[in-house]
Amino acid sequence: MKHIIHISILLVLISCKEPTGIKNTQIIKNEPIEESIENKLVKEVRSWDIPNENTKIEILKSNISINDATLISRLKPFLNNKKFKIEETKLIESKFYKNCKDNIILRIEGKGLKKYYVKRTESKPKNYYPDFIMWVYEFENESQAVTAKKKILNAFKSSNGYCNGKEPNYLVLYDNKIIHLTTRAEMFRGYIIDIAEKIKNYS
16 A cells, blocks of 8 residues: 555656756746837837927928919919819918928928918809818029928828828929918819819919
8 A cells, every 4th residue: 555655656746847848937927918119110200199209390481471473363263164262361370291200390481371271162962062272382482492392292201191191282383382282082182183283384
């Protein structure tokens, strides 16, 4: 009987012994499955994370009073033909764009900024009225306008084109001016394309 007890104890001890080649690793219950965001390499900042402590502000100055009377007088017959009307005109002090790639807020400010709200006078099917906004920025010369347009375009292209929202946007140069056309709905994109092409033909 004693021999049977000794054999049983021996078998228990053998079964408790650590298998060869396998180490006893401590399991951490709260070990994260993936790295925290702070430790990951992020190529571009997300739109909703701007501004942050590392965001830089770049200012583009429009130091001359805006003079877009010629542009508007040329556009009005085209707008009338398309059943559009300028509903509101407003001088603005500044306008900004986000660049998610470079973590920059691009701020345009000065005396040469104007905003136009344009709306169709006749409804389309299902009783909706297409509309769009036209921003006009005037610079001292065409060279400044070209440089500013490139910077704004880079901002729009950042974050796969979504850093400044999902609305359709078009930038057009007209002499020393930048024309920014935008609309609230994708189905209105065709209207601002027509306007953009018309302005291109004026240059």
